[in-house]
Amino acid sequence: MPSTQQQIDHGVVVDAGYETVFDLVADVGRWPQFHLSAVHAEVLHSNEKGDLIQHWALDGDSTVRTWRTVRRSDRAGRRITFSYMDADPPDTEVRGEWVFTELAPDRTRVELRHTIEGPARADLGPLLDGIGLDGKEHLDTLRDTAERRAELDDLVVSFTDPLFIAGSVEDAYEYLYRADLWPERIPHVVGLDLTEDVPNVQFFDMDTKSPDGTTHSVRSVRICLPPNLIVYKQISLPAVLDAHTGHWRFTETREGVVAESRHSSTIKPSAVSQLGGGTVDGARRYLRRLLSGHSMTNLRLTKTFAEERAGLRPGTDR
CATH class of the missing domain: 3.30.530.20 (START domain)
Structure with a gap:
C-alpha cells in the first residue's frame, strides 16, 4: 500500500547543563507538575527493548486522552528515542527522538523530532497539527523548568x-x-x-x-x-x-x-x-x-x- 512520510522538527536552546535537561525529559513522572496538559505517566514494564510507558494528558478541560510509547534512553549518546503504539489514524507509525547538544557547560540545544508515516490516502492533518502544537509546548515547558530549576527547588x-x-x-x-x-x-x-x-x-x-x-x-x-x-x-x-x-x-x-x-x-x-x-x-x-x-x-x-x-x-x- 502506498505510504506517505512527514517529519516535524522543533528545537530550543536552554540555559542549563546537559545533565539537567536530559534528566527532566527522561523523568516522565515529573512532567505533570510542570507541563500544563500532562496528568500522569508511568512505566508499565522495562526490558532490553526499552520502557513501555502509559501517558495520560488533558485535551481541553473535560477530556483526557491516553496512549502508550516505547522509549529508550541513551545518556552516553545524548538522545532519547520513542515510538507510539496504536497511533491514530490506523496503520500510522509515529516515532521520534530527543537530541541533546552541549553548547557550553550551562547551555544546551534540544531538538525534538517526530517522523509520521501512514497510508497515502490517510488524513494526517489533525495528527500533524496535534504533534506540532504538543512539540512546541513540551520544549517551552522544558526550557522554563530547566532555567528555573534553582527557584523551583524552593517553590x-x-x-x-x-x-x-x-x-x-x-x-x-x-x-x-x-x-x-x-x-x-x-x-x-x-x-x-x-x-x-x-x-x-x-x-x-x-x-x-x-x-x-x-x-x-x-x-x-x-x-x-x-x-x-x-x-x-x-x-x-x-x-x-x-x-x-x-x-x-x-x-x-x-x-x-x-x-x-x-x-x-x-x-x-x-x-x-x-x-x-x-x-x-x-x-x-x-x-x-x-x-x-x-x-x-x-x-x-x-x-x-x-x-x-x-x-x-x-x-x-x-
Whole structure:
C-alpha cells in the first residue's frame, strides 16, 4: 500500500547543563507538575527493548486522552528515542527522538523530532497539527523548568503522609474513589460536582473550607487505577499556587493496607509574601501544614470506614 512520510522538527536552546535537561525529559513522572496538559505517566514494564510507558494528558478541560510509547534512553549518546503504539489514524507509525547538544557547560540545544508515516490516502492533518502544537509546548515547558530549576527547588513542596489501615485495600480505595460522597463524609469539603464520562477518569469541581473560614474552589482531574492508585491534578488552582498534583496510593501488607497521600505543590512566586510570614520557608511550612492537615483528615476517615467494614470498632484491635 502506498505510504506517505512527514517529519516535524522543533528545537530550543536552554540555559542549563546537559545533565539537567536530559534528566527532566527522561523523568516522565515529573512532567505533570510542570507541563500544563500532562496528568500522569508511568512505566508499565522495562526490558532490553526499552520502557513501555502509559501517558495520560488533558485535551481541553473535560477530556483526557491516553496512549502508550516505547522509549529508550541513551545518556552516553545524548538522545532519547520513542515510538507510539496504536497511533491514530490506523496503520500510522509515529516515532521520534530527543537530541541533546552541549553548547557550553550551562547551555544546551534540544531538538525534538517526530517522523509520521501512514497510508497515502490517510488524513494526517489533525495528527500533524496535534504533534506540532504538543512539540512546541513540551520544549517551552522544558526550557522554563530547566532555567528555573534553582527557584523551583524552593517553590515546589512535595511530601507524603502514610497511615496504616487494618482493613482491605478495596474498602480503603472505595472511600477515596467515591469523591461524590465527600461533602457528606469529609468536614472541610463543602461542595463537589463530579463527572465520570469515561470509567476511572474523573473531573470534579470542589469547594473546601480553610481553618480561617475562607472557601476555595478548584477543578481537578483524577486517573483512578483500582485498587492501588488514584492520581490527581488540579486544573484550576487557588490564587497562591502555580501547580498542584498528587496521589492516593494503597499498598497491601499482611496486616492490612498502608494508604499514602502525596502532594506536590508549586507556590506562585508572587504569593510568597502572602503565606507564612512572607518568607519562602514560612510559605513552605504553611502550605505543608494546611495540605497535610486535610490529607490526614481524609486518611483517618478512610481508616475508620475500612476498619468498620472489616468488623473492627474504633479504638480496638479485634
